[in-house]
Amino acid sequence: MRARSFLYPIIGAAGLLAGCSSASSSDTASDKPESEVPANSQLDAVYVTATQPAQSLSLPGELESYFQTDISPRVSAYVLRLHADIGDHVRQGQVLADLDAPELTAALNEAASKQKAAEAVLQSSRGTYHRLRQTARTAGAIAPLQLAQARTQVITDSLNVAAAQSHYNAAKQMTNYLHLTAPFAGVITERNLSPGAAVGTGGPGSLPLFKLRQLSRLRLRVAVPEAYVAEVHQGSPVEFSVKPFPGRIFVGRITRIAGSVQAATRSEQIEIDIPNAKEDLKPGMFASASLPITRPQSSIFVPKSSIVTTAERTYVIRIAQGHASLVDIQQGDENNGQVQVFGKLKAGDVVLHTGTEDVAEQQAVQVAVK
Known part of the structure; x- marks a missing residue:
């Protein structure tokens, strides 16, 4: 009985020591960081490419x-008739509206009368000059000065006719402005006035009669x-x-x-x-x-998944001689899943296809290049 009771404390002490040893081992194992990328695992990698892609800018x-223009009257008048309205397709030269300005019509009639009067005076002076020339064939019948004066009168009356003609043409042109025409073929997109409205030659704040667009x-x-x-x-x-x-x-x-x-x-x-x-x-x-x-120069591209972005940096993981290197980069344009990058990379470098923060600097990594 004494021998048996003596063994119990020894066994208990051994168990206690074993328990302490196991707990200590467990604590040591929990303090050691575990890598989520096993050393013997194989990761996918790709080559860095240099291309000159055709990109698009949105x-x-x-x-x-x-062609588009506002159609406004060039004279002060009243709208007499409208021949087009909003949404109408019109051809070049088509009359869109008729205006009424009695004073312009009166000026045209006056100019026509003056032209006819000048032509009548010219016809009379020409007749006088021709008769004097016939009479001058008889020696001493007509003084040379009188013949010269008659010729000068014909020239003066001819110039008066030309002036009257110009005045008539100007008055006629003004009356032509009473018919608004389309300068090109298009569609009337606005009509701002109605028949009877007074229109002027335009100015700040004035509305055009029509808006025409091609x-x-x-x-x-x-x-x-x-x-x-x-x-x-x-x-x-x-x-x-x-x-x-x-x-x-x-x-x-x-x-x-x-x-x-x-x-x-x-x-x-x-x-x-x-x-x-x-x-x-x-x-x-x-x-x-x-x-x-x-782009005029070739650019370096990597897959978008290769880029690792943290709060401190943006980088890709380059693999050289079986070890990882974290290379800082700046991102550029993206095209079809490939991202333009700027950094210490060159075409032909090998980078992980899928970047991860679990790979540390100079960590041994096995890769399979796609």
Whole structure:
């Protein structure tokens, strides 16, 4: 009995020591950091590429009529008749409205009378001159001075007729302004006055009688940021879309480039001519244009998934001789899942396809290059 009781304390002490040893080992294991990337695991990697991709620049634009104008009277008058209204398609030279100005008609009649009177005086002086010439064939019948005076009178009356003719033409032109005509074929988009309204020669705040726009041909105006003006060229294709036709793509080509950067917006204006025979597109519509952009130098690209972004830095993980290196980069444009990067990288370098913060600097990593 004594021997058995003596063994119990020894066994208990051994168990206590074993328990302490196990607890100590457990604490040591928990303090040691565990890597989520096992040393013998194999990660996917890709080569860094250098390309000169054709990219597109998305910019807002606005559609405008190729030709548009306000049609206002050039004389003070009253609206007599209207021959066109809003929405009407008109042809070039078509009369849109007739105006009434009695004083202009009176001036034209007066000018016509003066012209006829001048022509009558000229006809009389010519007859006198011809008779004197006939009489002068008889020696001494007519003094040379009298014949010369008759000839001078004919010249003076001829000049009076020319002046009367010019005065009549001016008066006639003024009466022609009483008929407003379309300067080009298009659509009347506004009519602001009605028959009987008094109209004038225009001025600040005055409304035009009509607004005329050409719809069969439009201009798309786009402001290109200063950073891209060197990459925009005349004749380059441009695709654009408008909200009234979702999913439909319209195509044009750059027709005009302003050649000057506007100081207020730091952009250059370009224009794209758009055929619009069916008149689906309307002036004033906003468009989203896609301009082809080609960088003059090759750029370094990596997959978007390769980039690791933390609060302190943005980097990719380069693998060289089986070890990782964290390379700081700056991001540029993105194109089809590839991101333009700037940093200490070159074409042919190997980077992890999927970057992770679990890979440390100079950590041994096995990779399989895709």
